[in-house]
Amino acid sequence: MELIRIYQCFCDRTRLRILNLLQHGPLCVCHLQRILGEPQVKISKHLAYLRGHQLVESERCANWMVYHLPEEPSELLKRNLACLQDSMREESVFQRDLDRLKEVLDELGADCPACVREHHQHQNSCRS
Amino acid sequence: MELIRIYQCFCDRTRLRILNLLQHGPLCVCHLQRILGEPQVKISKHLAYLRGHQLVESERCANWMVYHLPEEPSELLKRNLACLQDSMREESVFQRDLDRLKEVLDELGADCPACVREHHQHQNSCRS
DNA sequence: TTGCAACATTCCTCTTTCGGAATATACCGG
DNA sequence: CCGGTATATTCCGAAAGAGGAATGTTGCAA
Numbered sequence: 001m002e003l004i005r006i007y008q009c010f011c012d013r014t015r016l017r018i019l020n021l022l023q024h025g026p027l028c029v030c031h032l033q034r035i036l037g038e039p040q041v042k043i044s045k046h047l048a049y050l051r052g053h054q055l056v057e058s059e060r061c062a063n064w065m066v067y068h069l070p071e072e073p074s075e076l077l078k079r080n081l082a083c084l085q086d087s088m089r090e091e092s093v094f095q096r097d098l099d100r101l102k103e104v105l106d107e108l109g110a111d112c113p114a115c116v117r118e119h120h121q122h123q124n125s126c127r128s
Numbered sequence: 129m130e131l132i133r134i135y136q137c138f139c140d141r142t143r144l145r146i147l148n149l150l151q152h153g154p155l156c157v158c159h160l161q162r163i164l165g166e167p168q169v170k171i172s173k174h175l176a177y178l179r180g181h182q183l184v185e186s187e188r189c190a191n192w193m194v195y196h197l198p199e200e201p202s203e204l205l206k207r208n209l210a211c212l213q214d215s216m217r218e219e220s221v222f223q224r225d226l227d228r229l230k231e232v233l234d235e236l237g238a239d240c241p242a243c244v245r246e247h248h249q250h251q252n253s254c255r256s
Numbered sequence: 257t258t259g260c261a262a263c264a265t266t267c268c269t270c271t272t273t274c275g276g277a278a279t280a281t282a283c284c285g286g
Numbered sequence: 287c288c289g290g291t292a293t294a295t296t297c298c299g300a301a302a303g304a305g306g307a308a309t310g311t312t313g314c315a316a
Contacts, residue, residue, distance in 0.1 A: 001141060003215055010135035012304080029263060042305065044264060049303090063262055063313060076215055083211035087131055087204055140274085157293060169276065172294060177273090191283055191292055258316090265310070272303070280295065286288085 006080050009055045014038060015046050016084070019069075020094045021101055022056060023085055025119040026068035028112055035100045061113035134208050137183045142166060143174050144212075147197075148222045149229055150184060151213055153247040154196035156240055163228045189241035 009015055017036055021027055032043050047067055050056040055077070058067045070077065088094040105120050137143055145164055149155055160171050175195055178184040183205070186195045198205065216222040233248050 001219065003144065003219065004139050004141060007135045007138035008303095011132050011139060013129060013132060014304095016131065030261095033262095039306075040263070041265090041307085045304080048264075060263095060312085065263060076218060079211060079214060083207060086207060090204060091129065091131065142274095158291095167276075168293070169278095169295090170274085173274080176294075188282080188293095193293060259314105260316105261312100261314085263311080265308105267308085268306090270304085273301080275300090276298090278295105278297085280293100282291100282293080284289100284291080 002074065002076055005053045006055065006077060009050055009053050010080075010084065012046065014042065015050060016088065017094065017097055018043070018046060018050065018067075019055070019081070019084065020088050021097055022067060022069050023081065024098065024101065025123060026066050026116050028061070028064040028066050028116055030064070031101075031104055031108065031112065031116070032067075034104045034107070035097055061115060064113045064116075066113050066116055130202065130204055133181045134183065134205060137178055137181050138208075138212060140174065142170065143178060144216065145222065145225055146171070146174060146178065146195075147183070147209070147212065148216050148225055150195060150197050151209065152226065152229065153251060154194050154244050156189070156192040156194050156244055158192065159229075159232055159236065159240065159244070160195075162232045162235070163225055189243060192241045192244075194241050194244055 009019070014036065018032060021032065021035060029040070029043055029047065032047075033040055036043065047056065047058070051058060051067075054070065056067050057070055058065050060066075069081070073081070105117075110117065137147070142164065146160060149160065149163060157168070157171055157175065160175075161168055164171065175184065175186070179186060179195075182198065184195050185198055186193050188194075197209070201209070233245075238245065
């Protein structure tokens with residue numbers, strides 16, 4: 001049942017933090033690692049879990065692996081990701097991660113895949 | 129984190145079926161047992177799990193234990209139960225359980241707590 | 257090539273979850 | 287108090303989840 005696959009992904013704190021960040025655009029593992037401040041193996045295994053449950057997709061980009069939410073999510077997934085995003089607003093940890101996202105993007109600068117950089121530059125130019 | 133407690137409850141098929149039924153009003157264990165067609169110990173343990181995670185509350189009513197969704201759910205829980213209800217519409221198993229709910233209510237008739245009976249009688253009179 | 261950086265996977269351990277069989281508990285009617 | 291009905295708990299084994307240490311893999315750059 002797809003519903004259960006979705007909720008299985010939602011019941012770990014680290015995975016929720018990852019999904020929160022990916023709602024704002026694609027990221028590579030090194031970004032996630034720095035933003036979350038967790039060991040590489042932990043991030044990598046949770047990403048594998050999410051991929052196995054079809055909650056994220058990934059592409060290799062030169063030296064990096066870029067993870068993002070599914071390009072064509074089902075209605076079910078869309079609805080539940082939207083509800084999740086609302087729900088996450090109430091916990092400060094998720095807001096702190098988003099603040100940290102901006103810092104880390106600046107910090108790493110050009111040292112990440114073009115697709116990631118471009119997405120977030122575009123986001124910034126829209127916002128400012 | 130309350131969010132995780134909620135999703136932990138959502139990632140088992142039997143628990144989803146129970147929550148689906150309880151969205152329509154309080155029920156006792158014997159109702160759930162007959163509707164779901166699962167052994168008593170299984171129902172009882174999932175109810176204990178849900179209670180431990182504060183997704184349901186229970187009261188003894190003479191010989192029966194009546195379970196229902198929290199009287200004063202948090203905004204978080206309300207939002208997620210609403211999303212769950214939308215999501216469950218797409219799986220036929222949940223609709224079948226609701227059909228079976230009516231059958232079992234008739235079948236058991238007066239052989240259940242007054243509070244359960246009254247709730248569902250009221251529902252019926254409203255519908256018809 | 258070689259070396260390095262970014263990730264993934266394997267192995268191990270601890271904990272949680274899930275299901276069933278058996279047993280216990282609570283309440284009712286007589 | 288007793289028997290019966292409704293429900294809970296305990297004990298067991300199998301499986302999944304989560305984290306870390308160590309090791310493998312992949313791709314680029316010199």
